Amino acid sequence: HLVESGGGLVKPGGSLRLSCAASGFFFRTYEMNWVRQAPGKGLEWVARISDSGSTNYADSVNGRFAISRDNAKDSLFLQMSSLRAEDTAVYYCVRDSGYGPNSNWFDPWGQGTLVTVSS
C-alpha cells in the first residue's frame, strides 16, 4: 500500500517535496520509483532509487529533482525544485516488484498526488 502526499499549487521556479508512505511490505528491500502523468497525457517515468540508495533520473528532471528514501520510516520522497509549467502532473509513487538484473515491473501504484505549477 502506497500513499502519496505533498502535492499542490506552486509558482514557476518554486519548490515542493512529495512524500510516499509505504505499508504492508518490507520497504527497505525494494527499489522505488516516481512516475508522473500530465493532464490528458501518457505516463512518464521520473526517477528511481535502489534499495541501497543509488538513483537515476529522467533527462527532463535531472538536476532539478531529487529522489530519496527513509527506510526507518518506510517513506519515499521527491524533492522538486526550479519547477516549470510542464512539471504539472499527477505524481505516482510506485514499487519495483521485479527481481534480478533488468527485471523490473511496477506494482503497486499509489493513488497519485497532483502538482500544479502556475503563476
Next chain:
Amino acid sequence: DIQMTQSPSSLSVSIGDRVIITCRASQSIDNYLNWYQQRPGKAPRLLIYNAYSLQPGVPSRFSGSGSGTLFTLTINSLQPEDFATYYCQQSYNTPYIFGLGTKLEIK
C-alpha cells in the same frame, strides 16, 4: 535511450471482440516489457510483466507475447471493464520509457 512505439493510439471495439495492441522497441530489450491498464481517473494497474507473465489477479483473457523488439498484448473476448487505456513499458534499463498508450473505445 530506448524508444517505444505503441500502436494503434486508439481503437473502437465491441464487447466480445479480440484486441491486439503492438509495442515496438528501438533496440532489443530481450523480454523486459510490461503492460499496464489505466481506467479513467485511476492509477495504472500492472497486467503483464516480462512480456508474457500474467500478474496474479489479472483475468486470463489478457496475454502478452514477443521478445527482442516486437511485443503484443492480446485481450480475448473484451469485457465492459476492459475499456481503458493500455501502456507498454520497457524495463531493460533506465529511463523506463512508456509507450504513448492505446485507448479502447466502445464502438
